[in-house]
Amino acid sequence: MIKYRLICKNCNLTFDSWFASSGEFEKLKKNKYLNCHQCSSNSIDKSLMAPKLINQSKIENFEKNSKKFKELNKTIKEYQKFIKNNFDYVGKNFAYEARSIHYNEKKNNKGIYGTASNDEMKELKDEGIEVEMIPWVEDKKN
Numbered sequence: 001m002i003k004y005r006l007i008c009k010n011c012n013l014t015f016d017s018w019f020a021s022s023g024e025f026e027k028l029k030k031n032k033y034l035n036c037h038q039c040s041s042n043s044i045d046k047s048l049m050a051p052k053l054i055n056q057s058k059i060e061n062f063e064k065n066s067k068k069f070k071e072l073n074k075t076i077k078e079y080q081k082f083i084k085n086n087f088d089y090v091g092k093n094f095a096y097e098a099r100s101i102h103y104n105e106k107k108n109n110k111g112i113y114g115t116a117s118n119d120e121m122k123e124l125k126d127e128g129i130e131v132e133m134i135p136w137v138e139d140k141k142n
């Protein structure tokens, strides 16, 4: 089954109608079985305006979002560069290293960065250790 929005070219009435297939619509139209409820005209056609508008706005949204995403990506990468230059990478030992700095007052003027699970992040925060989660984009060149 396929639903078409039909338009009467005579009086501009639009109405929805169901057909078994697009072929059935063409057949009924050719044999003038389609007529307007309002003026009985046989000048009925598919109205393509509604789906076109929807598709168009979807495309625009997608383009807008991908542009936003590119800008965001750029910001993240700049942030990553700053972190890489100013922080020590500790990889998966992040939670451990963060604790040693916090509890042993290990002299470390540089901050650290690495990976931690959500649970680890929560634990660190609960212990009063300052941690920040940032989005990270993998650099494909490396």
Ligand SMILES: [Zn+2]
Pocket: 008, 009, 010, 011, 012, 013, 036, 037, 038, 039, 040, 041
């Ligand atoms: Zn009509």
